[in-house]
Amino acid sequence: MLLGVPTQGILASISDPMVLFALCASTAVLTLVSWISFHAFERAARERGLLDQTTGS
Numbered sequence: 637m638l639l640g641v642p643t644q645g646i647l648a649s650i651s652d653p654m655v656l657f658a659l660c661a662s663t664a665v666l667t668l669v670s671w672i673s674f675h676a677f678e679r680a681a682r683e684r685g686l687l688d689q690t691t692g693s
Contacts, residue, residue, distance in 0.1 A: 647655065681687050 678687070
């Protein structure tokens with residue numbers, strides 16, 4: 637029973653702690669992937685000289 641309301645369907649067979657664990661695990665994985673991706677793309681942009689440029693205006 638998530639948040640005091642009974643669930644139906646597929647989530648009814650999954651316990652609340654398991655749902656919480658899945659949410660925390662997926663958040664941690666996506667945060668790590670996002671951080672790695674950001675730094676990889678930032679490094680590539682710096683190597684190409686695309687960062688720290690001033691505009692013509």
